[in-house]
Amino acid sequence: MSSYAELKGYYHLRETIGSGGFAKVKLAYHALTAEKVAIKIMDKKGLGEDLPRVYTEIAAMKELCHQHICKLYQVIETEDRFFMILEYCPEGELFDYIVAKDRLAEDEARLFFRQIVSAVGYIHNMGYAHRDLKPENLLLDEEQNLRLIDFGLCAKPRGGMENHLLTCCGSPAYAAPELISGKEYLGAEADLWSMGILLYALLCGYLPFDDEKIPQLYKKIQTGKYETPAWLSEGSKQLIGQLLQVDAKRRITINELLNHPWLMKDLNVPVEWHSKYKRQLDEDCITEMAVHYGKTKQEMETLISERKFDYLTATYSLLLEKKIKGRPVRLLHKQNGSS
Numbered sequence: 168m169s170s171y172a173e174l175k176g177y178y179h180l181r182e183t184i185g186s187g188g189f190a191k192v193k194l195a196y197h198a199l200t201a202e203k204v205a206i207k208i209m210d211k212k213g214l215g216e217d218l219p220r221v222y223t224e225i226a227a228m229k230e231l232c233h234q235h236i237c238k239l240y241q242v243i244e245t246e247d248r249f250f251m252i253l254e255y256c257p258e259g260e261l262f263d264y265i266v267a268k269d270r271l272a273e274d275e276a277r278l279f280f281r282q283i284v285s286a287v288g289y290i291h292n293m294g295y296a297h298r299d300l301k302p303e304n305l306l307l308d309e310e311q312n313l314r315l316i317d318f319g320l321c322a323k324p325r326g327g328m329e330n331h332l333l334t335c336c337g338s339p340a341y342a343a344p345e346l347i348s349g350k351e352y353l354g355a356e357a358d359l360w361s362m363g364i365l366l367y368a369l370l371c372g373y374l375p376f377d378d379e380k381i382p383q384l385y386k387k388i389q390t391g392k393y394e395t396p397a398w399l400s401e402g403s404k405q406l407i408g409q410l411l412q413v414d415a416k417r418r419i420t421i422n423e424l425l426n427h428p429w430l431m432k433d434l435n436v437p438v439e440w441h442s443k444y445k446r447q448l449d450e451d452c453i454t455e456m457a458v459h460y461g462k463t464k465q466e467m468e469t470l471i472s473e474r475k476f477d478y479l480t481a482t483y484s485l486l487l488e489k490k491i492k493g494r495p496v497r498l499l500h501k502q503n504g505s506s
């Protein structure tokens with residue numbers, strides 16, 4: 168097992184919890200708070216032409232701070248590796264959750280879909296389109312709430328979300344008709360289509376458009392014709408129909424979704440898309456860190472405000488998480504010879 172010298176003393180590494188194409192995800196403990204984190208480790212050599220995706224993902228995640236987006240705590244870049252220290256999401260992928268239950272009941276799908284709308288409403292307001300929305304990119308945290316991941320294909324159109332994009336990307340079964348037709352498209356509109364596929368998958372347990380041959384799959388998407396199984400309520404069918412509009416201009420918008428009757432049913436409150444995290448720094452966390460590092464509160468506040476995504480950023484963020492979870496706002500003092 169590699170020692171990863173860069174992490175020694177800062178994080179205590181545990182088992183590998185997932186390894187995908189060019190990344191490995193390991194469970195770890197942040198040494199000063201003992202909070203659990205996930206560390207995504209990528210070898211630059213193995214990345215090849217995917218290297219730009221990592222820079223895109225890191226830049227986006229540094230800007231995005233929201234209750235339904237996986238938090239990035241720290242970035243370590245060495246000559247041949249990236250380490251992304253990320254929020255711990257121990258309940259795995261939404262994809263596996265749906266498969267395990269075959270399909271979700273409408274009220275459970277509603278709670279998850281509201282969280283997806285909240286996350287997408289926030290990133291669109293921040294000027295980002297995700298462009299790869301699918302159940303594999305939605306993880307469940309310790310409270311079984313959704314956290315959006317994988318911003319490697321996201322776009323922040325220069326000049327704002329009204330400007331068009333061109334790159335065809337994302338997963339074919341979730342791709343909007345205008346995106347696969349090679350025409351210019353609006354990132355926000357393409358994300359709304361993918362959310363329609365996602366909602367269908369939540370409620371049905373399979374995809375509305377599917378074919379093992381990509382050209383046939385694309386034809387089905389462009390017809391916009393899909394089956395609606397008998398167990399779907401009228402409300403579900405109507406909302407899916409408003410999302411899976413082949414003509415992007417007729418497709419429902421994120422703002423219309425926030426207080427849509429289907430999303431409001433039994434809850435009667437619109438979806439809250441604003442981040443619950445406040446901009447100003449937390450006094451208790453700053454004080455504890457100032458004491459630990461032997462600095463004044465003002466010096467500590469200045470250092471944390473720089474948001475360098477170094478160990479200080481991670482320590483502040485995880486200390487704040489501890490406070491939010493009602494755990495003591497305390498840092499563990501240096502153990503001699505700690506593992």
Ligand SMILES: O=C(Nc1ccc2c(c1)CCNCC2)c1ccc(-c2cn[nH]c2)cc1OCc1ccccc1
Binds near residue numbers: 237254255257258
């Ligand atoms: O914390 C993460 N995953 C994770 C942590 C603990 C456990 C599990 C999963 C499920 C498997 N049983 C052991 C418990 C975790 C956090 C962030 C990211 C991440 C954020 N941007 N990119 C990746 C990825 C993560 O994982 C990937 C994964 C591993 C196994 C299956 C499902 C998902």
